[in-house]
Amino acid sequence: MRKDAVHNRERLLRAARSLFADRGLDVPLEEIARTAGVSIGTLYNRFPTRQALVDAVFEDRTAVVARLAEEALAADDAWEGFVAFLTGVCELQAADLGYNDVAVRGAAAGESAGGYSLMRRIVARAHASGQLRADVTLEDMAFVTWGIAATVRATFRVAPGAWRRHLALTLDGLRASSAARTGPLPAPPLTPEQTAALMPECG
Amino acid sequence: MRKDAVHNRERLLRAARSLFADRGLDVPLEEIARTAGVSIGTLYNRFPTRQALVDAVFEDRTAVVARLAEEALAADDAWEGFVAFLTGVCELQAADLGYNDVAVRGAAAGESAGGYSLMRRIVARAHASGQLRADVTLEDMAFVTWGIAATVRATFRVAPGAWRRHLALTLDGLRASSAARTGPLPAPPLTPEQTAALMPECG
DNA sequence: AACGAAGGTGAGGCGCCTCTCAGGTTGCGC
């Protein structure tokens, strides 16, 4: 790839990163090109589809989530690790409206098979320590992602930190001590197949 | 209003109701008119803005929610009433993608000042019975609405009942017994002013 | 039955966004 092409690619990514973060994934491509100081044609040269651009912009997030997951597994207390991981993911969602959209549209927290299998271990460890309620599964983590994403979207202008309260309540519902209910949960967890249908990236 | 105008109005409402339910609030107005067997001009004659149409379509929901609230207050057990109310509202959201959108965009569960003050009583009663955790407020109900709405949107095609599981976990987090955490919730509840800013209908 | 007001119609203007392509420009290996 030629030097100017690389340069333009970077300018486009910078512009897209910033606009996505502020306004979500639905920014006009023309505006991204203009912000980058480049023509719309060049944008299409570098990124043939909108999805290609989105993927490139959020590529690094996979590694960030993986690092969060590893830190969670390294935590002394399994529950604290579990909480820290979900909090970290939600912080990413809250800090970037574009990533928030990504979390809703497809790859929830654990995009990519790698992150997903780390998450499985975080959940397993929290189960083993007896602090995560036994009837909750890995697939239920999507509920957390979707719920917090929705609260972030609704409140980020008026009450930027409100999602932390929502998350805290959600996490309290996932504690083993909360399972003191009559009977089992009213619906089975999403199957891995259903999860895969909803979030293809989480092989 | 002339007879044919009334007739067309009803045809438009029927068409809008059905399309909104299946596809959410973002259906083209032209398609609604076509489905109603009426011209786009007539749609604009009856409903000068999209919002006017949406309001008319979901007008009756206010009464439904109010009835749910009254039933909740009449329940023997305060917590059961609380759960029944939120379940009922979420059932409305799950049954109608358009109403689901309405719940997200503005008036959450309790649209209209009337429904909202009934909700306040439901929460107060659940507090008084000691079953709803004390640090949860009326304003926190919006988290439930937003969260379930997001899960409904994400799963309704692949796993239509999955939201019930999400709701059950959420409700478990709202039980008094779940408050066994270290320290207070990490963020204050939304203030009534913030809630009003987000959902103007809930005076 | 005749008339005026209310209502219906749909082509067309407008704005917004996506995507293409013919023509001009530039980096880079030789």
Next chain:
DNA sequence: GCGCAACCTGAGAGGCGCCTCACCTTCGTT
């Protein structure tokens, strides 16, 4: 410094949805 492949450009075609308005039809009243 030649030449070509890679690259950039931006006008414009095309699609979609919103909304208007000039013209025609129908209702309902007298």
